[in-house]
Amino acid sequence: MMSLIATLFNHTFAITRKTRASDGQGGWTQTYGSVGNVTGRMRPATATEKESAAQRQAEISHVLYTAVDENIARGDRVAGEGRTWDVTAIREPSLAGHHLEIEAVELQREGQP
Numbered sequence: 001m002m003s004l005i006a007t008l009f010n011h012t013f014a015i016t017r018k019t020r021a022s023d024g025q026g027g028w029t030q031t032y033g034s035v036g037n038v039t040g041r042m043r044p045a046t047a048t049e050k051e052s053a054a055q056r057q058a059e060i061s062h063v064l065y066t067a068v069d070e071n072i073a074r075g076d077r078v079a080g081e082g083r084t085w086d087v088t089a090i091r092e093p094s095l096a097g098h099h100l101e102i103e104a105v106e107l108q109r110e111g112q113p
Contacts, residue, residue: 005065005099009039013064013080015072032077040066042080045103061088064102068092078104 016032023029045061062085064078072078076087085104092100 009041009065009067011042011080012037012039013042013078015070016077016079017073018075035071035076038066038070038072038078040064040070040102042078042085042104060106062104062106064104066100066102068097068100070100072100072102078102 014037015035017035018030019033020028020030042062042064045063064085066072072087072090074087074090078085078087083106085106087102087104089103090100091103
């Protein structure tokens with residue numbers, strides 16, 4: 001039976017995870033490899049302004065709601081609707097076994113919509 005919250009999941013998101021590969025010179029390169037897709041609902045939570053490398057940036061936090069059994073971990077990236085978010089934390093409210101609340105951050109540079 002589908003849980004009530006699952007009826008609110010309105011988008012599909014691609015999940016990618018960091019992988020390391022030898023660069024052939026004694027070091028490592030990091031890339032993101034596909035983990036799969038999840039169905040969920042993203043909502044904005046907060047926005048803060050900051051300056052980094054002489055560029056003004058807005059850091060926008062979101063919460064992604066998904067089913068509890070999804071393969072997603074802290075450090076993963078979530079992409080959908082032409083945007084990308086970095087996963088910073090995952091929690092299962094009340095340990096109820098029906099959904100996850102995934103904290104994610106989107107970084108926007110000045111001049112981006």
